[in-house]
Amino acid sequence: MYFRTKASALAVSVALLAMVTGCATTSDSAETPEAPEKLVFAQIPSESAQGIAEDNKAIIEVIERETGLEVEIQEATDYAAVIEGLRAGQVQIAGLGPFSYMVAKDGGAGVEALGALVDAPDEEPGYQSYGIVPAGSDITDLAGFEGKTVCFVDPTSTSGFLYPTAGMLELDIDPEADITPVFAGGHDASALSVADGTCDAGFAYDTMVTSELIDSGDLKEGDLEVVWESEIIAGSPYVASDKLPADLLAQLEDIFANELNVPALVESGVCASESDCGLPEDSAYGFIPVEDSLYDGVRAVCEITEAAACKV
Missing domain, CATH: 3.40.190.10 (Periplasmic binding protein-like II)
Incomplete structure (x- = not known):
């Protein structure tokens, strides 16, 4: 809703700007x-x-x-x-x-x-979105996210929201009504929130899960399980x-x-x-x-x- 409101305001601003700049001289527009x-x-x-x-x-x-x-x-x-x-x-x-x-x-x-x-x-260039759960979870695939608290990154994250949303819709899971969505704010925050049980499941980009948080010492190998992988993302x-x-x-x-x-x-x-x-x-x-x-x-x-x- 916030984004659409901003987009509407932007559309009005752009229209007004076009009216103003339409009266500008050629030298002004070429500055x-x-x-x-x-x-x-x-x-x-x-x-x-x-x-x-x-x-x-x-x-x-x-x-x-x-x-x-x-x-x-x-x-x-x-x-x-x-x-x-x-x-x-x-x-x-x-x-x-x-x-x-x-x-x-x-x-x-x-x-x-x-x-x-x-x-x-x-x-x-390309990478993947991973659907992740804590080690030992009874969730074994994306279908198991239904009814759960699910961590995303933010509403304009490709691998942390857009592709996961497409994956759930393919399984007839409504990402607004059929889960409890949580926006963690970052890929690391999403993965760590899954690992500590704040979210039952979540999404992050591939190397955040497989290497970056492990190399930094924030997670140990095996703390998270990957139960879904997206198609290759640009x-x-x-x-x-x-x-x-x-x-x-x-x-x-x-x-x-x-x-x-x-x-x-x-x-x-x-x-x-x-x-x-x-x-x-x-x-x-x-x-x-x-x-x-x-x-x-x-x-x-x-x-x-x-x-x-x-x-x-």
Whole structure:
């Protein structure tokens, strides 16, 4: 409801803006955007703001070196906050999920995809949503989620809400009426809430369950059981605001396409070795460019689910 209310307000604002700008002179409409004094990078936390900075350390170092601009980390509470920051011109770079990228792109927030992480340069970026239960649960499949308290991430999370919703609808489970939904706010929070019994079941992206929380010591191997896996989801893109000057936007696109991969990071001295590069999601290679059409699968799932957050 909140999203649809904001979307309606945005539609009115856009209509009014169109009326005003329609009277602008040609020189006004062609005015070149000013270069920002710094680049604000926003992302919802997987663990903490410190974790965001650490996960993106190599990325930030290269961007600051190449552009000469400071990169400021902004921790956001949810994807909607990141999207609104981009729309308002308060955020210049962001890490989004596939669903939130689609919402931002199709909803006129003004974003351009910079790239997505892969483990090999010839690989198509992608991952999965996992349906999870505590060890020893009597729930053995997605059908068993019916009637239970179920943790999601947030309403604009691809693997933490959209694809799980599609999976439940295929089993005639109404994600509003047939379960008690809980929005945990992050993939780690969703998984940990399942592990500690706050939720009977839940969803998180694959490596959060299989490695990230185990490597951090928050969970032990075997604390969670995977009882459902989604189809492959297009990889999460990093984006830039199209309100940036064209030359800066082109420079960022070049950085993500050519400099933010393990071989280039080692060659430039940002990483000491190929085995110790510290890229997000434990990527073994780094970023490759992505086309907007890669996210048409997300748009198709939106048509199936008719989720409120899809209505941009």
